[in-house]
Amino acid sequence: xxxxxxxxxxxMAPLPIQNIDTDQIIPASYLKVTDRSGLASGLFSRWRYxxxxxxxxxxxxxxxxxAEHGAARILLAGDNFGCxxxxxHAPWALVGYGFRAVISTSFADIFRSNALKNxxxxxxxxxxxxxxxxxxxAADPATEVTIDLEAQALxxxxxxxxxxxxxxxxxxxxxxxxxxxxYLLNQAPAIxxxxxxxxxxxxxxxx
Amino acid sequence: xxxxxTLFEKIWRRHVxxxxxxxxxxxxxxxxxxxxxxxxxxxxxxxxxxxxxxxxLPVRRPDLTLATMDHxxxxxxxxxxxxxxxxxxxxxxxxxxxxxxCERYGIPLYAMGDERxxxxxxxxxxxxxxxxxxxxxxxxxxxxxxxxxxxLAFGIGTSEVGHVLATQCLLQHRPKxxxxxxxxxxxxxxxxxxxxxxxxxxxxxxxxxxxxxxxxGEAIRALDMEGRMTVCNMSIEGGARAGLIAPDEVxxxxxxxxxxxxxxxxxxxxxxxxxxxxxxxxxxxxRTTTLDGSALEPMVTYGTNPxxxxxxxxxxxxxxxxxxxxxxxxxxxxxxxxxxPGQQLQGKPIDVVFVGSCTNSRYSDLVAAANVLRGRKxxxxxxxxxxxxxxxxxxxxxxxxxxxxxxxxxxxxxxxGCSMCLAMNGDQLAPGQYAVSTSNRNFEGRQGAxxxxxxxxxxxxxxxxxxxxxxxxxxxxx
Ligand code: SF4
Numbered sequence: 001x002x003x004x005x006x007x008x009x010x011x012m013a014p015l016p017i018q019n020i021d022t023d024q025i026i027p028a029s030y031l032k033v034t035d036r037s038g039l040a041s042g043l044f045s046r047w048r049y050x051x052x053x054x055x056x057x058x059x060x061x062x063x064x065x066x067a068e069h070g071a072a073r074i075l076l077a078g079d080n081f082g083c084x085x086x087x088x089h090a091p092w093a094l095v096g097y098g099f100r101a102v103i104s105t106s107f108a109d110i111f112r113s114n115a116l117k118n119x120x121x122x123x124x125x126x127x128x129x130x131x132x133x134x135x136x137x138a139a140d141p142a143t144e145v146t147i148d149l150e151a152q153a154l155x156x157x158x159x160x161x162x163x164x165x166x167x168x169x170x171x172x173x174x175x176x177x178x179x180x181x182x183y184l185l186n187q188a189p190a191i192x193x194x195x196x197x198x199x200x201x202x203x204x205x206x207x
Numbered sequence: 208x209x210x211x212x213t214l215f216e217k218i219w220r221r222h223v224x225x226x227x228x229x230x231x232x233x234x235x236x237x238x239x240x241x242x243x244x245x246x247x248x249x250x251x252x253x254x255x256x257x258x259x260x261x262x263x264l265p266v267r268r269p270d271l272t273l274a275t276m277d278h279x280x281x282x283x284x285x286x287x288x289x290x291x292x293x294x295x296x297x298x299x300x301x302x303x304x305x306x307x308x309c310e311r312y313g314i315p316l317y318a319m320g321d322e323r324x325x326x327x328x329x330x331x332x333x334x335x336x337x338x339x340x341x342x343x344x345x346x347x348x349x350x351x352x353x354x355x356x357x358x359l360a361f362g363i364g365t366s367e368v369g370h371v372l373a374t375q376c377l378l379q380h381r382p383k384x385x386x387x388x389x390x391x392x393x394x395x396x397x398x399x400x401x402x403x404x405x406x407x408x409x410x411x412x413x414x415x416x417x418x419x420x421x422x423x424g425e426a427i428r429a430l431d432m433e434g435r436m437t438v439c440n441m442s443i444e445g446g447a448r449a450g451l452i453a454p455d456e457v458x459x460x461x462x463x464x465x466x467x468x469x470x471x472x473x474x475x476x477x478x479x480x481x482x483x484x485x486x487x488x489x490x491x492x493x494r495t496t497t498l499d500g501s502a503l504e505p506m507v508t509y510g511t512n513p514x515x516x517x518x519x520x521x522x523x524x525x526x527x528x529x530x531x532x533x534x535x536x537x538x539x540x541x542x543x544x545x546x547x548p549g550q551q552l553q554g555k556p557i558d559v560v561f562v563g564s565c566t567n568s569r570y571s572d573l574v575a576a577a578n579v580l581r582g583r584k585x586x587x588x589x590x591x592x593x594x595x596x597x598x599x600x601x602x603x604x605x606x607x608x609x610x611x612x613x614x615x616x617x618x619x620x621x622x623x624g625c626s627m628c629l630a631m632n633g634d635q636l637a638p639g640q641y642a643v644s645t646s647n648r649n650f651e652g653r654q655g656a657x658x659x660x661x662x663x664x665x666x667x668x669x670x671x672x673x674x675x676x677x678x679x680x681x682x683x684x685x
Contacts, residue, residue, distance in 0.1 A: 018536040019412055019512050023650040028631040032279060032297035034253035034304050051638075052656045078536065080413035083446065083512075084650060086348040087251065088364035109382075109416055109448050110348060114364035127532075167380065168235035180366070181258070184374045187224065187239055191267075191376055194224040194241055201243050201341055202467045204273040204315045207323060207334055 003119040005174040008100045009146040013063045013072035014137045020077055021084035022111060026093040027052065039089055040096035064097075068141035075102045076133055081122075082111025091115040101147050103154070105130050116170040117180065123147055123154055123164050132156065149174060211487035214453050215384050215419050218359040218484070222342045224376060237378040243341040243358075245371045246327045247274040247314065249305040250631075251346030255369035256308040266312040267375045273336060274309050274316040276302055277326045279632050282594050282621035286633070288319065295633065312372075325597020325623045328352035328565035332436060333599055335465025339454035339481040344371060349565050349647065350449075351442040355435035356462065357454035357484055359419070362443065383493035385418035385447065389426040391501030396681040398575065399434035400567060400645065400664035402426060403441040404506035404516040405498060412514040415447030418493065421486065422452050426500030432461040433571040440566045441647050444513040453485035505680060507552055508649050508662040510540035515649075519667065519679045523550045543651050544659050545639075552661065552677045559642040560591040560672040561654070562665055563621075564628035567645035568596030570603055572665045577609045579669035579683060580616040586675025591618035592634065594626040618672065630655040643671040 030042035046052040047062050058065040075094065081104040082090060091114045094102070101121040115122050125133070136143045136157035146155040149171060153161045173180055212220075224239040245268075252274075259266070266272060279298035281291055292299045302319070309316035317324040323334065328349050331337040339357035344350060346368040353360035367377055389402055407414075420442050422435075430438065435452045442450030452458075459478060462468045469477040504518035517523065525548045529537045541548065562568070562576050573595065585591045593613045595601040601623050604610045610620050627634040628646040636642055636658025645668050649660035661677060670680035 016535065017539060018533060019514075021512065021648075021650045023629075023648065023653050027652055027656070028278075028629040031250050031631055032295075032301050034301055035257065036254055046652045046656060052652065080416070080446070083412055084348065084443075084648060086346060086362040086364055088254075088346075088366060106413060106416065108413070108446065110362055110364060114366065117364065117366040167237075169237050169378070180378060181262075181370055181373060184239065184370055184376055184378065185264075187226070187376070188374070190224050190227045190239070191241070191374060195375075198221075198241060200268075200271060201338055202336060202469075203270045204244070204336065204467070205270055205313075207273070207315060207336070207467050 003117065003174070004177045005100070005119050005121045005149050007146065007148045007150070008073070009144055010074055010100070011069070011072040011142060011144055012074045012076040012103070012133065012137050013069040014134055015063055015075060015077045016134055018078035019080045019083055022082055022087050022090040023084055025082070025090040026087065031087060031089055036092045037096065039093035043093040043097045073098050073100045074145065074147070075099050076137060077102055077104045079105045081107050082115070083108040086110045088114045088118070091118045091120045095120050103130070103133065116167065116174065119174065121147060121149060121174065125154065125162060125164060129156070129162050132158070211490035213384050213486045213490045213492060214357065214421055214451050214484055215359065218340055218342065219381060221340065237380050239376045240342060240379045242344050242371050242375050242377060243271060244336060244343045245272045245375070246331055246343065246345035246350070247272060247368070248278055248327050248345070248347065249276050249301045250278045251365050252308065252368055253301065253304045254365050255372055258369040259372055264373045266314060266372045269313040271375060272314045272372070274305060274314050275324055275327050275330055276305060276318055278625045278629065280319060280624040281633050282624045282626045283633065284622050298632065322598050325599065326565045326568065326625055328440065329569060329596030329600065332356055332432070333465070333597055335462050335468030338462065338468065338477070339458060340484050344377065348443045349440050351447070352436050352440040352565055354439040354442065354449050354451040355432060356458055357452060357481065359449055359451065361448040382448065383418045385415055385420050386492040386495040387420045387422045388424040388495060388497040389422065389500045390424045390497060391426055391499050392429065393426055393500050393503060396505055396666060396684065397503045398664045398666060399430050399437040401503055401506045402500065403438045404508065404513065404662065405503050407441065407445045407514045408506070408516040409498065410445050410496065410514070412444055412512050413446045415442065415445040418447050420445065420447045420450040421492070422450060424500070427452060428455065431571060432457060433569040436569065437566055441513065444647055454481045505664060505667050507667060507677060508660070509544065509546060509552055510537070511543055511649055511651050513647065513649060513662060515540060516662070517552070519553055519677070523548055523552070525549050553679060555641065555677045556675060557643055557661070557671060557677060558590065558640040559636060560589065560668050561594070561627045561642055561644040561646065562668050563592065563594030563596070563626045564646035565596060566647045567665050568594060568600065570600050572645065573600065573604050573609050576665045576669040577612040579666060579680060580618070580672065581612050583616055583673050585617040585672045589672060589675045591672045592621055592627060593618050594621045595623045597623050627654050629653060643668045643677060
């Protein structure tokens with residue numbers, strides 16, 4: 001799985017709902033996988049298919065089932081996106097489906113951290129920007145925006161751009177493909193030194 | 208003397224691994240935080256172990272790692288291993304995978320049949336494994352539960368599970384602190400669950416984002432340890448990754464003598480240390496909110512997130528009480544719940560009562576429910592599941608006669624596990640059903656596709672079990 005991101009231009013799938021939780025993004029019944037693949041069909045399954053069943057009929061007015069948004073690879077969502085469970089299956093499902101970024105006025109902490117580790121960029125925007133984007137997509141589903149991670153800039157449909165915040169470390173990792181586990185492993189000497197001064201509080205094997 | 212610090216700050220400082228060469232936080236880099244205890248379960252770990260295997264890495268500290276099976280395990284006592292393989296081959300494969308991974312890396316595992324097994328957030332404190340001043344993580348958002356003992360405990364994603372397995376460390380930006388002060392004495396019938404539902408209703412479910420809660424005040428101090436766990440458990444539902452309560456004599460007497468707690472001289476030394484942890488006089492939090500505990504009432508949720516909660520005698524809000532930009536989501540939630548603005552919940556017929564989950568499945572929760580149900584019968588046609596949080600809780604409840612109270616009342620007495628808290632182990636609502644649940648999430652479909660959840664305390668759940676309707680426990684008890 002690619003975990004890098006530099007710049008992306010494309011259309012948006014609007015989901016103007018607040019507090020979209022990770023149980024909606026990927027229901028628990030999909031969490032029995034032991035790898036990261038095969039989750040795309042479960043993405044938003046309860047909103048996407050009749051009875052939540054990917055084998056069943058698609059719910060025609062759900063955004064991902066609408067022809068004009070089928071190719072969108074940026075999700076434009078309501079406030080506090082990704083709240084609830086810590087399941088990394090949520091970004092895996094979004095990335096598996098093809099999403100490159102999520103734009104919202106805010107993100108839940110664990111989701112944000114999980115998404116950035118999987119090359120899914122989270123783009124926080126101000127309320128007026130969010131409202132303008134929803135309006136633009138409603139007026140013309142083909143509206144494109146460009147997300148530029150290097151410049152931390154999001155182009156606006158009417159012209160101009162807005163800057164967005166992103167954790168500087170995560171940004172660096174996404175831009176140059178730094179592997180976070182590798183970064184931590186490189187700190188092994190410091191970790192070892194720390195352990196020498198920080199005795200274990202328990203031994204789980206003694207229970 | 209050093210400047211006054213909060214409990215959070217003290218724990219954080221003790222766990223920052225000093226970086227070599229760079230001054231980490233100054234450059235916007237995350238801190239490297241050492242983890243004292245890593246809890247593992249079957250659902251969020253397989254991909255992390257795969258990552259380790261692919262890179263040929265060992266688990267750095269199996270002695271600080273503890274695994275259990277809880278999410279996908281059946282709670283129907285008639286389902287044994289062989290039947291599970293037929294009924295749920297995928298879930299069964301996931302359990303096998305955890306077993307194989309733990310054997311390969313030498314991680315202690317409480318598998319099916321082990322007397323120490325249970326929901327990860329129930330067994331941690333129960334074993335005395337989670338202790339004041341520790342950092343505790345788990346690939347599960349309700350890891351915040353362990354903050355009740357004064358540990359900095361938070362949920363992580365699967366990539367991070369891999370980081371901790373390989374390095375015993377995590378890359379973390381320092382969160383802000385948020386004091387949640389609950390003054391006063393709780394009225395009769397109002398319990399820990401009502402406190403936390405009221406807190407989340409006040410703040411909204413994103414209100415704690417970027418923060419660690421520290422719960423303070425008379426109403427918090429008066430809670431027993433298990434009540435404190437209920438409060439800390441749902442910190443994540445307020446958006447905070449962690450919730451903390453300063454350790455005190457209640458904490459110490461709870462921990463003393465537990466299997467993994469320090470003993471003898473080590474216990475005395477630990478006590479000295481733990482007494483230095485509470486927030487210093489004059490320390491400053493980034494934010495503070497105060498609630499009057501004496502004004503609280505039993506709470507119940509009406510919507511599809513835990514912040515959509517009202518006092519049980521109240522009514523679903525009217526449209527115009529909701530901010531305009533939130534109205535569409537409010538309407539969507541009411542449509543899902545098939546409720547109307549202004550509607551009373553009290554008296555609403557229900558189909559299922561679920562007493563369980565890492566929020567409310569401990570011994571004292573079962574005692575509370577049993578006290579209401581003793582000598583009474585559950586309503587005709589109502590399904591009532593009582594699911595202990597751990598095998599130890601189950602055995603104690605059976606020894607002490609609580610289990611018999613439930614069975615005599617007509618409830619189902621189940622095996623320990625997550626059960627109907629999340630619909631992935633066979634226990635679930637049917638589409639359209641209403642449940643009063645003591646769990647923590649009322650998200651759409653959380654308890655089964657199309658299922659509708661009213662979150663409430665074990666008292667409210669037990670009272671509702673008797674009437675078959677959403678019921679104010681104070682009416683049953685009076
Ligand atoms: S009981 Fe529910 S919330 Fe708690 S760990 Fe299990 S599934 Fe998660």
